[in-house]
Amino acid sequence: MKLTGAEIVTEVLIEQGVTDIFGYPGGAALNIYEALYNRQDKIHHYLAAHEQGATHAADGYARATGKTGVMIATSGPGSTNTVTGIATAYLDSVPMVVITANVGTSLIGKDSFQEVFIAGITQPITKHNYAVRDISRLADTLREAFKIAGSGRRGPVLIDIPKDITAQTYEYTPAPKWEEKKSESVHTQALATIAADIKKAKRPVICFGGGVISANAGEELSELIKKTQIPACHTIMGTGIIGFGDELDMGIIGMHGSMTANHAIDECDLLLALGTRFSDRVALKLSDFAPHAKIIQIDIDESEIGKNVLVDMAIVGDLKAELSALVPMVEAVPRPGWMSAIAGWREIDRRVYDRDYDGIRPMDIMEVIGEVTNGEAIVSTDVGQHQIWAAQFCKKTKPRGFLTSGGLGTMGFGYGAAIGAQVAYPDTPVFHITSDGSFHMNMNEACTAVSYNLPVITVILDNKVLGMVYQWQTSFYNKHYMATTVERKSDYQKLAEGFGADSYRCETREEFEKAVKAALAAKRPTWIVCPIERSERVLPMISAGDTVREAIME
Amino acid sequence: MTNAIIALLVENNANVLSRISMLFGRRGYNIDSLTVSATNDPAISRITLTARGDDRVIEQIVLQTKKLVEVKAVQIEDENEAILRELLLVKVAADESQRAAIRDVCEVYKASIVDYSADSLVCELTGKPSKINGFLDILDKYEILELCRTGVTAIDRGAKIMTCEDYTSHRS
Numbered sequence: 001m002k003l004t005g006a007e008i009v010t011e012v013l014i015e016q017g018v019t020d021i022f023g024y025p026g027g028a029a030l031n032i033y034e035a036l037y038n039r040q041d042k043i044h045h046y047l048a049a050h051e052q053g054a055t056h057a058a059d060g061y062a063r064a065t066g067k068t069g070v071m072i073a074t075s076g077p078g079s080t081n082t083v084t085g086i087a088t089a090y091l092d093s094v095p096m097v098v099i100t101a102n103v104g105t106s107l108i109g110k111d112s113f114q115e116v117f118i119a120g121i122t123q124p125i126t127k128h129n130y131a132v133r134d135i136s137r138l139a140d141t142l143r144e145a146f147k148i149a150g151s152g153r154r155g156p157v158l159i160d161i162p163k164d165i166t167a168q169t170y171e172y173t174p175a176p177k178w179e180e181k182k183s184e185s186v187h188t189q190a191l192a193t194i195a196a197d198i199k200k201a202k203r204p205v206i207c208f209g210g211g212v213i214s215a216n217a218g219e220e221l222s223e224l225i226k227k228t229q230i231p232a233c234h235t236i237m238g239t240g241i242i243g244f245g246d247e248l249d250m251g252i253i254g255m256h257g258s259m260t261a262n263h264a265i266d267e268c269d270l271l272l273a274l275g276t277r278f279s280d281r282v283a284l285k286l287s288d289f290a291p292h293a294k295i296i297q298i299d300i301d302e303s304e305i306g307k308n309v310l311v312d313m314a315i316v317g318d319l320k321a322e323l324s325a326l327v328p329m330v331e332a333v334p335r336p337g338w339m340s341a342i343a344g345w346r347e348i349d350r351r352v353y354d355r356d357y358d359g360i361r362p363m364d365i366m367e368v369i370g371e372v373t374n375g376e377a378i379v380s381t382d383v384g385q386h387q388i389w390a391a392q393f394c395k396k397t398k399p400r401g402f403l404t405s406g407g408l409g410t411m412g413f414g415y416g417a418a419i420g421a422q423v424a425y426p427d428t429p430v431f432h433i434t435s436d437g438s439f440h441m442n443m444n445e446a447c448t449a450v451s452y453n454l455p456v457i458t459v460i461l462d463n464k465v466l467g468m469v470y471q472w473q474t475s476f477y478n479k480h481y482m483a484t485t486v487e488r489k490s491d492y493q494k495l496a497e498g499f500g501a502d503s504y505r506c507e508t509r510e511e512f513e514k515a516v517k518a519a520l521a522a523k524r525p526t527w528i529v530c531p532i533e534r535s536e537r538v539l540p541m542i543s544a545g546d547t548v549r550e551a552i553m554e
Numbered sequence: 555m556t557n558a559i560i561a562l563l564v565e566n567n568a569n570v571l572s573r574i575s576m577l578f579g580r581r582g583y584n585i586d587s588l589t590v591s592a593t594n595d596p597a598i599s600r601i602t603l604t605a606r607g608d609d610r611v612i613e614q615i616v617l618q619t620k621k622l623v624e625v626k627a628v629q630i631e632d633e634n635e636a637i638l639r640e641l642l643l644v645k646v647a648a649d650e651s652q653r654a655a656i657r658d659v660c661e662v663y664k665a666s667i668v669d670y671s672a673d674s675l676v677c678e679l680t681g682k683p684s685k686i687n688g689f690l691d692i693l694d695k696y697e698i699l700e701l702c703r704t705g706v707t708a709i710d711r712g713a714k715i716m717t718c719e720d721y722t723s724h725r726s
Contacts (some may be wrong), residue, residue, distance in 0.1 A: 123573055124580045128623040131569070148623060303617035306610065 006035035006166040012142040022054040026074025028101035031166035049444040055085020056416025064421035068095040076114030087125040091407025095154040104164040127155030153301040186325040195329035201270035210237030211275020218399035220323035233261035239402040254282040260345040262548035278308040362389035364509040377429040382414035382438030385467035412441030422454040437466040446499035449525035463532040501525040562601040563627040587705030626718035647697035
């Protein structure tokens with residue numbers, strides 16, 4: 001069957017199981033959009049306000065489902081606008097395929113209108129990328145992109161296709177959808193050693209990260225935690241596996257981690273690090289990280305073993321397979337001394353978190369969302385104070401239910417990501433937690449939510465400052481508030497109305513609960529503005545290079 | 555700090571060299587020398603590079619390089635096991651009174667003099683980097699006008715053959 005290059009693109013997308021894509025058209029992408037026009041029966045295209053928003057939407061879709069997200073952009077500025085979105089996905093190992101159209105091959109390299117070498121620009125932020133130069137390679141290149149994005153350690157792949165190649169015709173032979181064949185074999189001997197170490201350990205800790213979610217190993221991990229009764233903490237990327245309030249959950253570790261988690265890491269004699277790369281926000285002082293522990297790391301990426309923290313033992317493998325083999329080997333060992341030490345630290349956290357406060361507290365916001373939705377909501381965040389509060393206080397969550405830019409820290413990520421998640425799960429409540437700083441970056445995506453009637457509930461924690469930077473200026477820069485006390489006059493409720501979204505303003509927990517219930521019932525895009533005290537800080541805090549003993553608690 | 559010699563087999567594609575140098579640049583690894591050439595398989599190129607770092611850095615270089623889709627094999631060359639060669643061309647200022655002495659040095663090192671002019675001569679030497687360093691140490695007392703080295707290239711002795719491997723599970 002002879003098809004145009006553009007038709008080959010849509011056919012391979014359909015073949016690979018793609019049903020939803022996010023994008024923005026343009027001159028070089030016109031042929032692809034013509035092919036999409038003819039395949040609307042199989043592929044739903046969502047137009048974003050900006051290519052960055054479309055890329056975050058594909059990313060959010062992928063994070064929420066585990067499937068590979070797909071995004072399409074035109075040449076030049078269309079493709080450069082995807083860069084932040086691609087880097088965000090790369091740093092958090094999210095499977096994504098980004099298709100950029102480029103100018104025709106005869107115009108490439110001539111500084112033509114809307115021409116950039118996007119394959120060069122995205123080299124360090126993609127798992128791999130392609131500049132297609134020959135239509136005979138197009139279908140297989142697209143298939144290979146899905147393989148690379150969705151296997152091993154996930155990541156974004158970009159394919160750049162010149163316009164003339166989308167117009168040429170070539171023989172298309174359908175191929176089956178590619179599925180990752182996970183190896184069944186596990187490291188039995190190493191796992192037996194780990195089981196023996198667990199039995200011997202007096203003060204064991206599990207620390208897990210986003211790798212557990214990528215591997216869909218949440219259940220296996222929960223079983224391991226329950227069966228061994230080992231207290232667990234997680235990185236922000238690991239949020240969702242066990243909930244705040246679970247007896248063995250110590251919360252987040254690192255810079256804004258709980259005192260419980262950070263003290264436990266500091267004193268543990270065995271640390272099982274699962275799907276985590278010991279980033280600089282987690283291991284704040286490399287030379288003093290888990291100083292008394294035998295550290296065992298399991299990760300799918302060999303280059304993460306010992307990259308940041310030297311470990312005593314490691315397994316390179318699929319966490320789901322390794323953990324399900326480990327669970328039957330382990331047994332519960334009562335460790336009353338260790339558990340009572342942890343209970344003591346928990347008291348410190350309770351005092352730090354449960355601060356008295358006039359008006360609505362970030363903690364209230366997250367608690368209400370958890371309670372009203374019974375932990376079924378998907379929560380997406382932007383970046384800053386609200387992000388950490390969301391992670392600290394989201395009570396009940398589920399794997400793939402907490403979407404945040406942990407690695408790149410992209411302000412403006414949340415709205416697009418929430419839109420992507422809502423497209424994937426139309427009937428699930430999706431909350432976008434943001435703040436006045438982050439929201440001003442990409443609030444334009446409100447038009448996307450409204451156009452497709454995606455009932456994303458945006459909660460704006462409005463403290464009229466760029467809160468996280470403001471907090472650092474308070475603590476470390478003599479309260480020199482340079483460029484953080486924004487005097488913006490934006491009226492969120494008028495803006496919401498202008499975009500065609502509903503809105504509420506809530507100053508108490510009760511008002512907020514009412515607004516959330518009303519928004520959930522209305523099933524319409526909604527903004528809820530919550531004024532927050534600007535003096536409210538993310539606590540506790542441990543600076544880079546410090547240890548839990550230097551934590552700032554008030 | 556060690557000086558590691560790393561051999562790579564890579565796909566012979568347009569962007570592969572920039573991908574490797576981008577990786578080194580991004581992660582702050584310093585390439586001291588780099589040679590690239592096609593192999594007996596036209597689809598595969600061989601890169602030999604030298605980089606400095608402690609054992610952890612060298613290990614990271616190998617592991618990160620392996621993750622590149624177009625990289626088919628990576629190995630660290632053992633200086634005692636592999637044959638290492640590098641080509642040196644050096645132009646030395648030499649009037650008639652100095653020529654004989656330089657010729658003597660060349661004879662000891664088995665370097666050849668490939669160009670003479672009134673005031674200078676060009677020496678060519680192939681050998682292990684250490685031999686070339688030794689030769690240059692001696693020449694140092696003369697005035698070196700210009701110098702270029704190809705960078706080291708390496709091949710294993712005996713039956714051991716470097717072949718393409720499948721590092722990435724995505725090709726399963």
